[in-house]
Amino acid sequence: MLQPLIPELIILSTALLVLLLDLVITEKDFLGYVSLFGVIVALFFSLSPVIPLGSFFSSMLIVDRFTIFFDLLFLLASSITILLSLHYLTTKENVHGEYYTLLLLATLGMMLMVKAADLVIVFLGIETLSLSIYILAGYLRTEAKSNESALKYFLLGAFSTAFLLYGIALIYGATGSTNLSAIATAIRETNLLQNPLLLISMGLILIGFGFKVSMVPFHMWTPDVYEGAPTSITAFMAVGVKAAAFSSFLRVFLSSFPELRPTWVELLWVLSVLTMTVGNVIAISQDNIKRMLAYSSIAHAGYLLVGMIAGGEFGISSILYYLLAYTLMNLGAFGVVIAYGTKTDENVLIKDYAGMGFKYPVLAFCMSVFMFSLAGIPPLSGFVGKFYIFSSAIKEGYIWLTIIGVLNSLISVYYYLRITVLMYMREPGKEVILSLSNPALIAALFVTTFFTIQMGVFPNAYMELARASVMGW
Numbered sequence: 001m002l003q004p005l006i007p008e009l010i011i012l013s014t015a016l017l018v019l020l021l022d023l024v025i026t027e028k029d030f031l032g033y034v035s036l037f038g039v040i041v042a043l044f045f046s047l048s049p050v051i052p053l054g055s056f057f058s059s060m061l062i063v064d065r066f067t068i069f070f071d072l073l074f075l076l077a078s079s080i081t082i083l084l085s086l087h088y089l090t091t092k093e094n095v096h097g098e099y100y101t102l103l104l105l106a107t108l109g110m111m112l113m114v115k116a117a118d119l120v121i122v123f124l125g126i127e128t129l130s131l132s133i134y135i136l137a138g139y140l141r142t143e144a145k146s147n148e149s150a151l152k153y154f155l156l157g158a159f160s161t162a163f164l165l166y167g168i169a170l171i172y173g174a175t176g177s178t179n180l181s182a183i184a185t186a187i188r189e190t191n192l193l194q195n196p197l198l199l200i201s202m203g204l205i206l207i208g209f210g211f212k213v214s215m216v217p218f219h220m221w222t223p224d225v226y227e228g229a230p231t232s233i234t235a236f237m238a239v240g241v242k243a244a245a246f247s248s249f250l251r252v253f254l255s256s257f258p259e260l261r262p263t264w265v266e267l268l269w270v271l272s273v274l275t276m277t278v279g280n281v282i283a284i285s286q287d288n289i290k291r292m293l294a295y296s297s298i299a300h301a302g303y304l305l306v307g308m309i310a311g312g313e314f315g316i317s318s319i320l321y322y323l324l325a326y327t328l329m330n331l332g333a334f335g336v337v338i339a340y341g342t343k344t345d346e347n348v349l350i351k352d353y354a355g356m357g358f359k360y361p362v363l364a365f366c367m368s369v370f371m372f373s374l375a376g377i378p379p380l381s382g383f384v385g386k387f388y389i390f391s392s393a394i395k396e397g398y399i400w401l402t403i404i405g406v407l408n409s410l411i412s413v414y415y416y417l418r419i420t421v422l423m424y425m426r427e428p429g430k431e432v433i434l435s436l437s438n439p440a441l442i443a444a445l446f447v448t449t450f451f452t453i454q455m456g457v458f459p460n461a462y463m464e465l466a467r468a469s470v471m472g473w
Helices: 003-021 029-046 065-092 097-115 119-137 144-175 180-189 196-212 222-228 231-256 258-284 289-310 312-339 361-375 381-395 399-425 439-457 460-470
Strands: 054-056 061-063
Touching (some): 003 029, 003 061, 029 065, 065 439, 097 119, 097 231, 180 258, 222 231, 312 381, 312 460, 381 399
Antiparallel strands (some): 054 061
């Protein structure tokens, strides 16, 4: 009966085990390795034939290739975040067991979101994820910016959740169901397309997801929260929360509102252009690398919306490939930011990176790979991801949207390459002395760098995996 939820149960059990071990273990790094082991075991079972495919629990949950792909993505993001956290928390001298427990519970929320075949489960998954991230954003309790980050995220997150919940209530009022497939059937068979209640509910649900994916104009929280949160949590939010939101966004709109596609595609066309443009233009003026990456994250949400607008098997496959590539290159970029920080100074100003290429050439090489990939420079995974996304849009006839996307990508080259120029073509502005012997940090940077390059040079296997995951949509 519980077979479909084995990976989730493993994550939950690991979270509870870490909470209990925290009471008796004095070496807190051990808790990080226990968490990592639990994530790896869950990853193994996600790939195992033990997990059956189909609908379960009165069609409240669904397990298919789409959910398996995203489970692997979430668990990959979680495991790399744990590796980064082992270094970051030690540097901060602020290691507590509840950090890893909350990280695992956030991962659990993501996995519930993608398996949800009912809007009630979508809501429960979002809340499980959000409540954990609210607390983690304010984990550095003695730092004012961390407290501000948590408070802003909580208040705005609660506000957006109200929109989502109200949208769910209205869709239930219009169709008599919260099940995704039942909603689509009711819309198709009872001629609800002109019902204003249906359109309003769809708009409210769109606002709720828009907040989670940092879509303009629901993005205002992103730079402040990313800047104030612990850097390891900022990395997790930038990739994990965004991927989870997009997985649920795709499932809900493609499963429940296919009849309303012309309406929501028009809305997303405008929102995609705004999101790409605002994110890239404002990123140019940032002098804090975490804020720059926050606006970069907003811009990438715009690119992902292009794939959703294009739709079809190719468009959705492109989104999956892009999210995998984005997860690796963004976690890697934040990993370098973590590695370049010290106990007394996190060195998050862009000018702090001047001269890194001379003193820490390996670290600078890794950062260059991630910046080039985020900018969409071949032959890295970021370029291939954008190529697939824009190709799907051209295939469906969205020529102007593609042109705007390519122009935005060109704008982004400036602020990404600015960091590379500073690392290799400027004298150091201050002395930065690092300790880069932590094996967890080295492993995280190696994995992210290697696969950012490998996914770009040999993309076919990953794209075929993405295609297989959306087959039949």
